[in-house]
Structure formats: C-alpha cells, structure tokens
Amino acid sequence: MNIDIDDILADLDRDTTAVDSSLISQTHNDTTILGSDGAETDKLRHITNVSPVEDFETLITHWRNERMSPELLPFPHLLMQRTLRRVQEQVEHIEVLSMGYLDDTGGSADASDSRNATLLSKLPLLGMEADLERLRFVLRSFLRCRLAKIDKYNLYLRQFNEEGAAVSLDELLSRQELEYHERHFAILLKLLNNSILRHLPPELQAVDDNDGSVKMVEEPEWTRFVFVFVSGPDPKKEQVPDPRLLVSETTGQQFYPVTIQELQEEAELAIGGIYVMRYNVVRELILENKVQLI
Amino acid sequence: MSYYDIDDILADATKIPCRFNYNIPGLGYLEGNIGHDIKKNAKVELPLWLGRVLAIVGGDADPSSVGEDEALSFIELITPELLAPRVINAIKSGPATLDVRSINSHFYALAVKWATLFNDRELVEVLNYMLLERSQEIRNHASSIDLENLAQGRDPGTFMLTLDEFEKVIYRNSHESCKETKQWMVQK
Numbered sequence: 482m483n484i485d486i487d488d489i490l491a492d493l494d495r496d497t498t499a500v501d502s503s504l505i506s507q508t509h510n511d512t513t514i515l516g517s518d519g520a521e522t523d524k525l526r527h528i529t530n531v532s533p534v535e536d537f538e539t540l541i542t543h544w545r546n547e548r549m550s551p552e553l554l555p556f557p558h559l560l561m562q563r564t565l566r567r568v569q570e571q572v573e574h575i576e577v578l579s580m581g582y583l584d585d586t587g588g589s590a591d592a593s594d595s596r597n598a599t600l601l602s603k604l605p606l607l608g609m610e611a612d613l614e615r616l617r618f619v620l621r622s623f624l625r626c627r628l629a630k631i632d633k634y635n636l637y638l639r640q641f642n643e644e645g646a647a648v649s650l651d652e653l654l655s656r657q658e659l660e661y662h663e664r665h666f667a668i669l670l671k672l673l674n675n676s677i678l679r680h681l682p683p684e685l686q687a688v689d690d691n692d693g694s695v696k697m698v699e700e701p702e703w704t705r706f707v708f709v710f711v712s713g714p715d716p717k718k719e720q721v722p723d724p725r726l727l728v729s730e731t732t733g734q735q736f737y738p739v740t741i742q743e744l745q746e747e748a749e750l751a752i753g754g755i756y757v758m759r760y761n762v763v764r765e766l767i768l769e770n771k772v773q774l775i
Numbered sequence: 776m777s778y779y780d781i782d783d784i785l786a787d788a789t790k791i792p793c794r795f796n797y798n799i800p801g802l803g804y805l806e807g808n809i810g811h812d813i814k815k816n817a818k819v820e821l822p823l824w825l826g827r828v829l830a831i832v833g834g835d836a837d838p839s840s841v842g843e844d845e846a847l848s849f850i851e852l853i854t855p856e857l858l859a860p861r862v863i864n865a866i867k868s869g870p871a872t873l874d875v876r877s878i879n880s881h882f883y884a885l886a887v888k889w890a891t892l893f894n895d896r897e898l899v900e901v902l903n904y905m906l907l908e909r910s911q912e913i914r915n916h917a918s919s920i921d922l923e924n925l926a927q928g929r930d931p932g933t934f935m936l937t938l939d940e941f942e943k944v945i946y947r948n949s950h951e952s953c954k955e956t957k958q959w960m961v962q963k
Contacts, residue, residue: 695778698778699777699779
C-alpha cells in the first residue's frame with residue numbers, strides 16, 4: 482500500500498527554502514542586472530516583494546509582446562519606474578567601484594602579484610557593465626518599438642482622448658510618450674495643412690474622416706496572425722485555480738477555450754503549446770499574461 | 776489596406792469596364808469627349824475607386840428610376856478581363872505556372888476587392904487555392920538561396936517574373952529572413 486506523502490514533503494521543503502531563500506536568489510542573480518547588489522535586492526523584497534530577476538523577466542515578456550502585437554499595449558508604469566531607477570543606481574555603483582580600482586593601481590602597481598589580483602577583480606566590473614548594456618538595449622528597443630507604433634496609430638490613439646473610451650490614454654502611454662504623441666501629431670498636422678490641406682475644399686480638410694470611401698483612421702490589424710506560447714498561470718505565484726482554465730476530458734491536459742468569431746469555432750489552447758492564432762482571439766489572454774507572443 | 780498604403784492606391788487606380796444606367800449630362804469627359812452628355816448603356820472604363828462608389832450609390836433622384844422596383848445604381852460593373860472565366864480556369868488548372876503579373880500587377884488586391892464587392896464565394900475559394908499553391912512555390916524559391924547569383928543581380932528564374940506585387944512582398948520578406956538566418960548561422 483502506497484501512502485502519498487508528497488504534500489508533507491512539500492511542507493518540509495518550504496521550511497528549508499524559507500531559511501536560505503536569500504541564498505538561492507543570490508545564486509540566481511548572475512543573470513540579472515543588479516547581480517552584485519545584494520543589499521538592494523533584500524531591501525526590495527521586504528518592501529514590495531519584487532526582485533530584479535523577476536522584473537527583468539517581466540520586462541522581456543513585455544518587450545516580446547510589444548514587438549509582435551499589432552496594437553499598442555498598455556505601458557508598464559511601475560515596472561519601468563523600478564527598472565529605470567535600478568539602471569541609474571547601477572551606473573553610479575559601477576562608477577564608485579571603478580574609483581576604487583584607480584586607488585588600488587596607484588598604490589601597488591609595482592608588484593606583479595597584486596596586479597594580477599586587480600586584473601582578476603576587474604572581471605565583476607566587466608560583467609556588470611556588459612549586463613547593464615544588455616538591459617539598456619532591451620529598454621531602448623522596447624521604447625523605440627512603442628514610438629513606432631505611436632507614429633503609426635497617431636489618429637487612432639487620439640480617439641482614446643475622447644469621452645467614452647475603454648482605456649484612457651494616460652494608462653496606455655507614459656508621460657513622455659504622451660508628450661511625443663501630442664507634439665508629433667501637431668507637427669504632422671501643420672505640415673499637411675500648410676502643404677496640401679488648405680488648398681482643398683473645407684469639407685475635405687479633415688485628416689480623420691471615416692465617412693469617405695476609404696477610412697482615414699488606421700486601426701490596428703486586429704485579425705493579424707501571431708505566434709503564441711501558452712505559458713499558463715504563473716506557477717510561482719500560488720493562487721486560486723484559474724477559472725478560465727479547463728481540463729480536457731480526452732487527454733487530461735489543461736487548456737484555455739477560445740472562440741474564433743468569424744468561423745464560429747472553438748479552439749483549445751493547451752498549456753505549453755505553440756499556436757498560430759488571430760490576435761483578437763488571444764488578446765485577453767495576452768493582457769492577463771496567460772499567453773505570450775513569440 | 777489602409778488609407779496611406781501606396782500599393783492599395785495603385786491597385787485602386789486600375790480601370791474597370793462599366794456600363795451607365797442613366798443619361799447624365801456633362802459627364803462626357805469620362806468617355807473622352809468633353810462637353811457632351813453621357814448616354815445610357817455607354818461603356819466606359821473607370822478606375823476602381825470611382826466605379827466602386829458609383830456602383831453602390833443609386834440614382835433615386837433621377838426621374839427615370841421612379842417606375843422601377845429598386846433604385847438602379849449609376850453604373851453597372853462589368854467583370855473585368857483579369858477575372859474573366861479564362862483566367863479563373865487557368866488558376867484552377869495550375870496556379871504555379873500562371874503568369875499573374877501579365878494579367879495584372881495587383882491581381883490579389885483587386886480580386887479581393889472584387890470579391891468583397893460582390894460577396895463572391897466561389898472567387899474566394901479559387902483565390903485561396905491559388906495563394907496556397909503559389910506560396911509553396913514562393914517558399915521554395917525563397918529558402919534555397921543562391922547567394923552568389925543574387926548578389927550579382929542575375930535572373931533568379933522565370934517563376935520570379937510571374938509574381939504580382941503582393942507575392943513579391945511575401946517573397947522578399949521570407950527571402951530576407953532565410954538569408955539572415957543562414958548568415959547568422961554561418962558567420963556567428
């Protein structure tokens with residue numbers, strides 16, 4: 482007779498990990514930006530229960546989704562605030578460290594042993610700089626991608642400013658992006674007005690005329706096909722079972738049911754699977770972070 | 776297909792044969808004789824962007840339409856050469872060998888517009904079949920890269936010359952991605 486003691490073992494596991502969770506996070510930290518900055522990691526965990534590792538992973542997910550989705554996704558305000566602050570701090574940290582090296586080499590440059598030591602101890606510095614460069618690349622690419630979309634959906638985004646919009650523009654864009662959007666639109670409008678539009682009859686002067694034979698406001702391509710990876714709910718966060726998640730009767734696998742409007746068809750997105758889907762079908766799952774674009 | 780899409784604008788400029796359902800004064804310049812009226816049943820070639828609107832908007836205000844059951848639209852679109860039964864049959868028989876470019880350089884865009892205008896289910900099926908068949912061929916051509924030949928701008932084959940504008944975009948994109956992947960694999 483087998484007695485299933487998995488839950489008891491899991492309880493024991495949790496106790497031991499609770500003791501040295503900081504140790505574990507330290508070993509994981511070499512993939513992150515603030516790898517050496519243990520003090521700050523601990524401080525953050527106590528306050529908000531976020532870590533640079535997780536933030537970086539979330540940022541990568543946001544970046545990937547933003548690159549592949551046809552629409553402009555909401556701006557991750559808090560995440561970006563944290564990340565930008567960390568970049569700032571890390572830059573200062575590196576600067577302080579390199580000051581230390583300056584002093585070291587000045588004092589003991591004659592002995593070859595000590596020079597070797599300083600050479601070796603420069604490795605962490607190199608690592609930190611390369612890591613910082615990596616994070617900055619992701620940030621830049623993310624923001625530029627968003628700017629390109631803001632350019633493209635200039636007129637469409639302006640509709641969010643009007644009353645009755647589902648999402649307000651402040652949530653969708655950051656403060657700087659809002660300013661960019663406003664001023665870029667003003668400049669574009671001025672150019673069009675001065676060069677062409679003022680020569681046209683008054684009823685043809687609008688740039689956002691949707692009643693004509695061709696719509697002038699370009700909407701995101703809602704039905705574009707995207708590749709999705711069904712990651713499922715975050716396994717790290719223990720929470721109530723996802724109400725949208727269903728279990729298949731035939732295979733016993735967990736899946737999300739989605740409906741494809743045009744075909745009146747049901748599709749099952751099994752966890753761990755990769756699918757090619759229309760964007761509007763999986764949009765909600767993407768916003769809930771159950772599914773990732775790849 | 777958006778407002779500022781150049782290919783869409785070019786496709787919309789294609790001439791479509793139309794027949795007028797009314798006598799309309801002053802419109803003779805569409806036929807080429809300025810200052811004259813346009814006669815009923817006159818056959819005129821109009822660009823699609825004009826024909827599409829005129830084929831939908833009816834002449835209710837026109838006194839001649841009062842007696843009729845339905846308000847007749849200004850013009851009637853006649854199936855253009857590029858969607859003639861001859862072409863449809865050629866597509867059905869062998870999409871890969873068809874010279875789409877010689878029929879029209881914006882074949883797909885126009886066919887899609889036409890199918891939307893008339894809710895033509897059969898045409899859509901034919902187009903689907905054609906696109907699938909031809910995209911396999913395009914994919915073959917795009918993945919097997921003869922880098923040296925292409926770098927020198929040599930003729931990549933007769934099939935390439937039969938692509939329409941839409942297929943060219945597909946070809947270019949898939950070719951670029953294949954090429955760049957290979958370069959990355961080789962060069963590190």
